[in-house]
Amino acid sequence: MKIIGICGGSGSGKTTLVEAVRAHLSTDIVSVISQDSYYKNHDTLTFEERCELNYDHPNAIDYDLFVSHLNQLKDGESIHSPIYSYSEHLRSDQFTKVFPKPVVLVEGILIFAHPSLRELFTTTIFIDAEDDTRLRRRMARDIQTRGRNLEEVKHRFEDTILPMHNTHIQPHKETSDYIFDNNKDDVSRxxxxxxLVDKLIQ
Structure with missing residues (x-):
């Protein structure tokens, strides 16, 4: 099994690229796991309290469960990956069943920030995009699919996302096995x- 870690800042295009690979490869070959499924479940907090949490800091991630699930896949076991609600900031009662496949793609902003998780990756890829490109994509996504308004998205990006990116994400760029420039939005990327993934799994 080859486990490929795909990291990059919010809005860098990780999910779009991973979905392209999923469509490109046979479903018998590849499974996908998103870090977003492994946000901690703060079900004892009120909605207002959950809205104030910093979801761009490594402390927001349930790395124990994340690492355990990847190890289960390596051992040939299927897992029940959590489903996370962005609108409620809570885990759903449902889950996604993920099966062990020859290739497992793991994507997320903070997957390189935890040593025990990072060491499970056969190969690491950093998705690189400029700050203004990431903000533009973030605005389009959050307004269209997550019910946020323009000022809310811009404020969060500048006050929380960008500082956390510079501290916990960007430093891993130069230590990654591959750096993929994803500033353009053309289909050729x-x-x-x-x-690139084809080459890595040969």
Missing amino acids: LGSFCN
């Missing part, structure tokens, strides 16, 4: 990324 999807093919280039699929070609």
